[in-house]
Amino acid sequence: MKKRPLGQNFLIDPGIAQNIIQLAQVQPGEPVVEIGPGKGVLTQLLIQQADSLTAIEIDPKLSRDLQNRFGDTPSFKLVEGDAAKFDYSSLGVGLNIVSNLPYYAATHIMKKLIHYRKHIRSMTLMLQKEVVDRLTAEPGQRAYGSLSVYVQYHCEVQRLLEIPNTAFSPKPKIDSSLVGLTPLPQPRVQVEDPKLFFKMVNSAFLHKRKMLKNNLNDWQHLFTEHNGQARLADIDLSRRGETLSLDEFANLANYLHTQNG
Ligand code: SAM
Numbered sequence: 707m708k709k710r711p712l713g714q715n716f717l718i719d720p721g722i723a724q725n726i727i728q729l730a731q732v733q734p735g736e737p738v739v740e741i742g743p744g745k746g747v748l749t750q751l752l753i754q755q756a757d758s759l760t761a762i763e764i765d766p767k768l769s770r771d772l773q774n775r776f777g778d779t780p781s782f783k784l785v786e787g788d789a790a791k792f793d794y795s796s797l798g799v800g801l802n803i804v805s806n807l808p809y810y811a812a813t814h815i816m817k818k819l820i821h822y823r824k825h826i827r828s829m830t831l832m833l834q835k836e837v838v839d840r841l842t843a844e845p846g847q848r849a850y851g852s853l854s855v856y857v858q859y860h861c862e863v864q865r866l867l868e869i870p871n872t873a874f875s876p877k878p879k880i881d882s883s884l885v886g887l888t889p890l891p892q893p894r895v896q897v898e899d900p901k902l903f904f905k906m907v908n909s910a911f912l913h914k915r916k917m918l919k920n921n922l923n924d925w926q927h928l929f930t931e932h933n934g935q936a937r938l939a940d941i942d943l944s945r946r947g948e949t950l951s952l953d954e955f956a957n958l959a960n961y962l963h964t965q966n967g
Contacts, residue, residue, distance in 0.1 A: 712765055713808020717747045717832075719873040726884060727751045729866045730804045730830040737797060741789040741805035741815060743772055752804060753782055760797060762789045790815050794822040801825055806832040809878070813837060813853070816887075820860050823889035830866070830886050838865060838883035845951050852911045855952060856904065859895065862888040895956035903959035910947030910955070918950075919943035928965055938962075 717723055726748060732738055738756035743749040743763050752759050753776060761776075762785045763769045769786040776782045785792065790811055794801065803826060807815055812833050819829055833841075836849075841857050842865050843850035857863060867884040871877050897903040912921045919929065919936045922943065929936045929943065936943040939961035941954060950958075 713810045715874040715878045716744050718875045722873050723747050732802050736802050738802045764788050795825050799825050800827045803829040832882050832884050835881045835883045838885045850948050852908050855907045859893050895952045897956050898960050898963040906959050917944050
């Protein structure tokens with residue numbers, strides 16, 4: 707298949723476009739940001755609902771066409787640029803992000819949005835199905851990993867809709883899913899040192915099939931032994947990272963913090 711460097715698979719199913727807008731639940735008066743409006747299939751619906759709509763599109767030709775089509779609407783503002791580099795705080799607070807994200811940069815842009823979470827009320831994002839599996843995965847499930855922990859730590863995550871690859875042109879190889887992310891006012895679990903928490907979580911998933919005692923060897927000096935089993939705080943290190951809940955990761959990280967880990 708021809709390479710599409712900007713992830714330009716356009717939604718061509720008007721029913722699904724309507725569904726996405728309904729599921730985004732944008733309330734009157736709330737600002738909306740659309741990332742990668744492309745040929746405007748979602749934009750034309752959002753513009754009818756939103757009191758203000760900022761659309762960020764990287765492709766100069768698509769940007770020109772969008773500006774020609776919607777530029778006369780006072781509530782519409784087009785930013786030609788990279789959504790991964792945009793300063794979302796410049797748009798104020800209570801932002802509702804709606805996007806059919808380009809696959810190549812989807813996780814990167816999503817993490818950027820989470821970085822700006824204090825400015826965001828909701829994110830309604832279309833992503834590769836496999837990525838949404840990771841965002842919604844629970845401990846013990848195959849897709850559960852450091853991305854699940856990162857996103858669930860900061861956001862309420864809700865799987866909203868499945869979208870087959872036939873809804874796009876050109877048709878991508880994989881199906882997509884729509885996910886809703888709502889930034890939490892406080893992280894889901896209480897963590898004394900978030901940097902240490904994520905360092906430890908990333909280490910725990912470094913080699914997914916390995917036991918924690920192998921993945922967490924940076925903290926080997928803090929391991930204890932109980933009935934011949936290596937332990938760290940109250941966690942049995944013969945477990946794998948994929949079995950630990952956010953609470954257990956938080957307890958581990960808070961223990962390491964007390965030990966100047
Ligand atoms: N929203 C349209 C739709 O649903 O049909 C287009 C979606 S298409 C998957 C992704 C869009 O994002 C394309 O228009 C592409 O040019 C744009 N895009 C790709 N990378 C981008 C980036 N870094 N910042 C902003 N827009 C980007």
